[in-house]
Amino acid sequence: MFQNHPMGEKIIDFSKQSMPIFGKIKASNIEVIVMKKLVVEFSEERLITPSGLSLVGSMLGKRDFAKKCNRMSVSAKRSQPQIKNGDILLTYIGLLCQGKTEYEAVHEMMDDPEYYKMALGIAYAIPSAETLRQRMDDIGSSLRDTILQANVDMFKTYNIRPTALENGYVPVDIDVTPFDNSKTSKEGVSRTYKGYDGYAPMMEYIGTEGFLVNCELREGKQHCQKHTPEFLKExxxxxxxxTDAPLLIRLDSGNDAAKNLGILIEDGSWFIVKRNLRRGESKDDWISLAKECCKDIRNPRDGKEVYVGSSWKDVTYTDDENNDKTMCMRIGxxxxxxxxxxxxxxxLPADIEANTWWTNLGATDDEVIALYHxxxxxEHYHSEIKTDMDVERLPSGKFETNELVxxxxxxxxxxxxxxxxxSLKSKKAPKTKHVVKRRRLRTVISNLILIAGHITSHARKVVLALGCSNTWRYVFMDLFQKFALA
Structure with a gap:
């Protein structure tokens, strides 16, 4: 275990280490606990930890996303110009699917580059961390439209449609979530409304599963309504x-603007938008209106009264042809x-809370409130992106590169x-205590992406073998047949 160092010090040889474990034996009806030793040593076997990248590569390889990216010219002055941009993006997506964003994480692929090339569909070679950084800077935000369309094509390839609510509407949630990048001098980092320095990207999710359809990186100080009409149209x-089903757009009060309402009306979508009190309006005015007109008055406890109802007000907006239109809008x-x-x-005086929403739904007042809540x-989806995927502290000092990330x-x-x-559809999935409707990304990464496998080459085939000690192997096989063999 110990070896003599030339300088006279003792060092540890980690190529063969052991640690005690406990075992049990029975002798003469007496149970005796004896100590066994677990020997740890290096081997030449090809044991792969992120075997799930084979699923990722299969899903990426069934579209021409990488081919489109390869058409971009690469400057001969850059290091490793033979590596195409498609390989750069495939490599970085592979890192993201493992919950890694730092460029240096690509060094982990260098111990067995042949597997990672094969799993992710990389044509030439895995780039170095320096090449990855330089080329991501070169690409910047130039591929935004290509990436967004590739995302849509992925849904179409596997015929996956966002799930609608019980009322038949497909929810579309648009929200801003600050990214904490404090104590950095990255381009675009500034004070957010959360009280720390960072970015304030706008995210858009669709379906009850929370699929991500669109996002836009923004400076931390940028107001959430700035550029939102253009983002909303896109x-x-x-x-x-x-999806062909009707959409239900849900927005917070920061996006309470006639311009947004006009875009949604012209599109024919249903919506619920949290409303701000206007100038000349006050909480006292609303409580007076409620006491005068509301017929749904509730007393959940002594000293608390809740008035639920709807009112109507004209809204004037300008359409794409610069025509002013006025519509009478419901206010829940x-x-x-x-x-x-x-x-x-x-x-004394009584505390008054006034919550109002713009909506064009014909649902009951309680249904409108429940749908907005x-x-x-x-917020759960935001958390999975920022913590499970570790995409909060963006890796580059350049704004456009972080846009690409x-x-x-x-x-x-x-x-x-x-x-x-x-994986929820697999009948062989591990049993859970409660009914699971959506797997958290951290669970997917730890159990299905970072699942260990053994690589062997035989008869012109490369075999990825999953050990019998992992209960997720049956689920993995079902997924492989769905995404790789379909």
Whole structure:
């Protein structure tokens, strides 16, 4: 275990280490615990940890995404110019699917580059970290349209459609989530509304599964409504390619603007948009209106009254042809008056809370409120991107390169989401205590992407063997037949 160092010090030889484990034997009806030793040593066998990248490569290889990217010219002055841009993007998507964003993580592929090339469909070679950084900087945001369309094509290839709600509408949640990049001097990093320095990207999810359709990297100080009309139009166009069902767009109060409402009306989509109180409006006005007109008054406890109902107001917007249009719009409201707080303390004056929403739904007031509250589920999707995939502290100091990282995250995120949702259909999936409707991305990465396998070459075939000790091997086989052999 110990070897003599030339300088007279003792060093440890890690090529053969052992650690004690416990075993049990029985002798003369007496159970005796004896210590066994587990020997750890290096071998020449090809044991691969992220065997699930074979699923990722299969899903990426069934479209011409890499071929389109390869058409971009590569400067001969750059290092490794023989490596095409398609290989660069495939490599980085492979890192994202493992929950890694740093360029240096590509060094982990160098121990067995043949497997990673084969698994991800890389044509020439795996780039070095320096080449990966340089080429990502060169590409920047130039491939945005190509990436967004490749994402849509992936859904069409496997005939995967976003699941609708019980009312038949497909939910589309649009929200801003700040990325904490504090203590950095990256381009575009500035103060966010969360109180730290970073970015404030806008994300768009579709379906009850939370598939990611569109995103836009923004400076931290940028108001959420800036450039939102253009983003909204682009998002609607992508969503209509994914489903023929009616869309239900849900937006927070930061995007309460007549311009947005006009875009949704002209598109023919249904929507619920959290509404801000206008100038001249006050909470007292709303409580007076509610007491005068509301017929649905509830008393959940002493000192608390809830008024639920709808009102109507004209909204004027400008369409794409610069024509002004006015429409009478429904305002759903929930007005809460508290004269006694939950601790029994009397409040003078009473505390008034006014929640209002723009909507064109014909649903009941309670259904409108419940549908908007379900919009909060997109916070879970934000969390999976920022923590499970580790895409919060973006790797580059250049804004356009970080845009590319976020756009590639769309494809990587949806690949993991598709794998997770399809794994739920496997009858051999490990049993869970509760009914699972959506697998968290961290579960997909740890159990299906980072599943260990043994690589052997025989009879002109490369075989990836999964050990009998992993209960997820049956699910993996079902997924492989779905995405690789279909």
């Amino acid at each position: 998002t609607l166009q992508l969503c209509h390619q994914l 409201y929930e007005i809460i008056e508290r004269s006694i707080d939950k601790h029994g303390q009397f409040l 379900a919009h909060g589920e997109c 976020l756009e590639l995250t769309i494809i990587a995120y949806n690949i993991l989401r598709m794998i997770g949702q399809e």
